[in-house]
Amino acid sequence: MLKLIPNNRSNPDNFPTLRHTALFKALPTNIRASLAASCTRLTILKNETLMVQNDPADWFYFILSGWVKVYRETQEGDEAVIELLGAGSFVGEYAFLEGDIHSSDAAAAEKLSVLRMPCSVLKQAVNTSHSAALAMLQSYAEKRQRQTRELESLKLQDAPQRIGCFILRQCQGKPSGSRHVKLPYGKSLIATELGMKGETFSRALGKLKNTTHVGVNGGKVHIPDIGELAEFVCAGCSNEYPCKDLVELANRRA
Amino acid sequence: MLKLIPNNRSNPDNFPTLRHTALFKALPTNIRASLAASCTRLTILKNETLMVQNDPADWFYFILSGWVKVYRETQEGDEAVIELLGAGSFVGEYAFLEGDIHSSDAAAAEKLSVLRMPCSVLKQAVNTSHSAALAMLQSYAEKRQRQTRELESLKLQDAPQRIGCFILRQCQGKPSGSRHVKLPYGKSLIATELGMKGETFSRALGKLKNTTHVGVNGGKVHIPDIGELAEFVCAGCSNEYPCKDLVELANRRA
DNA sequence: CGTTGACTTGAGTCTATTCAAATCCTGTGG
DNA sequence: CCACAGGATTTGAATAGACTCAAGTCAACG
Numbered sequence: 287m288l289k290l291i292p293n294n295r296s297n298p299d300n301f302p303t304l305r306h307t308a309l310f311k312a313l314p315t316n317i318r319a320s321l322a323a324s325c326t327r328l329t330i331l332k333n334e335t336l337m338v339q340n341d342p343a344d345w346f347y348f349i350l351s352g353w354v355k356v357y358r359e360t361q362e363g364d365e366a367v368i369e370l371l372g373a374g375s376f377v378g379e380y381a382f383l384e385g386d387i388h389s390s391d392a393a394a395a396e397k398l399s400v401l402r403m404p405c406s407v408l409k410q411a412v413n414t415s416h417s418a419a420l421a422m423l424q425s426y427a428e429k430r431q432r433q434t435r436e437l438e439s440l441k442l443q444d445a446p447q448r449i450g451c452f453i454l455r456q457c458q459g460k461p462s463g464s465r466h467v468k469l470p471y472g473k474s475l476i477a478t479e480l481g482m483k484g485e486t487f488s489r490a491l492g493k494l495k496n497t498t499h500v501g502v503n504g505g506k507v508h509i510p511d512i513g514e515l516a517e518f519v520c521a522g523c524s525n526e527y528p529c530k531d532l533v534e535l536a537n538r539r540a
Numbered sequence: 541m542l543k544l545i546p547n548n549r550s551n552p553d554n555f556p557t558l559r560h561t562a563l564f565k566a567l568p569t570n571i572r573a574s575l576a577a578s579c580t581r582l583t584i585l586k587n588e589t590l591m592v593q594n595d596p597a598d599w600f601y602f603i604l605s606g607w608v609k610v611y612r613e614t615q616e617g618d619e620a621v622i623e624l625l626g627a628g629s630f631v632g633e634y635a636f637l638e639g640d641i642h643s644s645d646a647a648a649a650e651k652l653s654v655l656r657m658p659c660s661v662l663k664q665a666v667n668t669s670h671s672a673a674l675a676m677l678q679s680y681a682e683k684r685q686r687q688t689r690e691l692e693s694l695k696l697q698d699a700p701q702r703i704g705c706f707i708l709r710q711c712q713g714k715p716s717g718s719r720h721v722k723l724p725y726g727k728s729l730i731a732t733e734l735g736m737k738g739e740t741f742s743r744a745l746g747k748l749k750n751t752t753h754v755g756v757n758g759g760k761v762h763i764p765d766i767g768e769l770a771e772f773v774c775a776g777c778s779n780e781y782p783c784k785d786l787v788e789l790a791n792r793r794a
Numbered sequence: 795c796g797t798t799g800a801c802t803t804g805a806g807t808c809t810a811t812t813c814a815a816a817t818c819c820t821g822t823g824g
Numbered sequence: 825c826c827a828c829a830g831g832a833t834t835t836g837a838a839t840a841g842a843c844t845c846a847a848g849t850c851a852a853c854g
Contacts, residue, residue, distance in 0.1 A: 339778060358692045358778035366695035368688055383681040389688060412677070419673040423666070426680035427637040433687045434622055434643060438612050440694045441620035441735045473801065481695045486842055488802050524593060524612035727833065740810055742834050
């Protein structure tokens with residue numbers, strides 16, 4: 287169920303990406319010590335499973351590198367991707383609040399490096415430390431907003447708009463007003479994340495290229511006019527997402 | 541923006557449904573006093589607005605009776621229902637964790653009776669009281685699970701299955717193994733909640749009736765064989781939802 | 795090279811949507 | 825108690841969007 291390559295007992299303090307996490311910063315020192323004693327760095331191969339829906343939740347993970355696919359599967363093998371988590375994210379950190387059971391499956395979308403930590407420690411942290419609870423709350427809040435956006439997106443946007451929206455989101459936090467972004471992972475994975483089949487993705491992307499002046503070459507995306515793309519995308523979107531800000535920002539920087 | 545009929549300063553302690561809420565029970569006494577001083581009972585007419593997306597969040601609400609539609613709207617007027625909340629639920633209680641801004645619109649789906657309370661008090665409660673923060677966490681956890689289920693549902697189930705799933709959920713908490721449930725609100729509202737158009741709902745319900753022996757008469761639904769319905773529904777579902785339990789329970793009671 | 799996996803394209807099908815018209819219901823006034 | 829207006833729901837026909845299955849292309853890799 288979980289093949290681990292090296293098995294190094296690791297001190298979380300040695301990993302800046304973890305140390306700078308809001309959740310980690312909120313942990314009291316005794317908990318940090320617990321973590322240091324029980325934290326293991328793992329390498330997980332592509333398609334290996336991190337957690338299984340409805341299994342008792344013993345561990346949660348911090349992603350050092352790679353992408354984790356959180357998903358659910360029907361008896362018939364259809365799968366719905368719930369989210370894709372990358373470096374700097376936690377996986378399974380909510381289980382201790384949800385009946386000590388994992389509420390979804392999770393697997394490595396590619397080779398991963400993670401830190402594995404016991405749920406029990408986190409549970410204890412949140413139960414005993416107010417600041418830890420607050421950090422957890424903040425994390426939930428962000429998660430909820432993302433999920434709400436995705437719900438809206440599924441209900442209101444068609445395939446080309448959802449793809450455009452995905453591309454716009456990739457532009458966030460880009461250093462310059464650069465209109466070049468790289469797709470973070472494979473197209474068929476993006477497709478399931480956006481709730482469509484690979485073929486539909488391919489065709490919808492074609493439509494997007496024709497309609498806006500977005501250019502796609504393999505994984506490289508060129509957006510000559512962000513405003514145009516945003517206009518196309520946001521026709522099917524409440525303005526909740528910082529698209530406006532994003533466009534303004536990008537234009538100012540350009 | 542908010543038409544209120546009577547405007548009674550109210551003590552939350554007078555409302556058992558609120559008093560028995562996990563969140564309320566977790567509040568320290570000084571906060572309860574604050575609430576008592578700032579809590580107003582309101583009657584809100586159908587279609588009146590409770591909150592507007594991106595507006596500063598001053599108030600949150602506790603629903604005493606009626607249904608609240610939480611939704612988002614595109615510029616073009618398309619709307620996506622995010623959730624429908626009934627008696628015993630809070631509305632807008634997360635805003636203080638999400639930038640003091642409402643992340644969705646909310647309106648009365650029918651005549652409402654609510655208690656209106658200031659967000660600031662809740663914010664203070666959670667920031668100062670560990671137990672309040674934990675209660676809030678628990679509420680977030682449940683919300684997240686519901687949203688995750690809905691996401692899965694939209695991605696994996698077709699219209700008749702989503703309707704069947706909705707009906708199954710209505711069976712929860714039913715006293716006996718009774719196979720009679722009433723739809724909680726109008727069909728077109730259920731339709732948008734499930735992410736489809738009213739016409740589609742009507743047709744899909746017809747298909748459900750043909751496929752599964754479920755009978756529908758106005759708002760009254762009769763389910764002669766819950767197991768059959770569950771089988772039909774859960775073909776497009778991970779088994780996360782307590783459908784199995786539900787079916788077993790219903791059969792044991794029958 | 796040949797193979798594998800990822801992506802694209804084509805043809806046909808199915809599902810959900812739109813727009814319009816017909817019905818059914820419900821609360822109201824007579 | 826009945827007729828009626830207005831809203832909610834159903835139905836029909838035509839269309840659009842997404843899906844399936846199959847075949848073809850492309851590129852990375854051994």
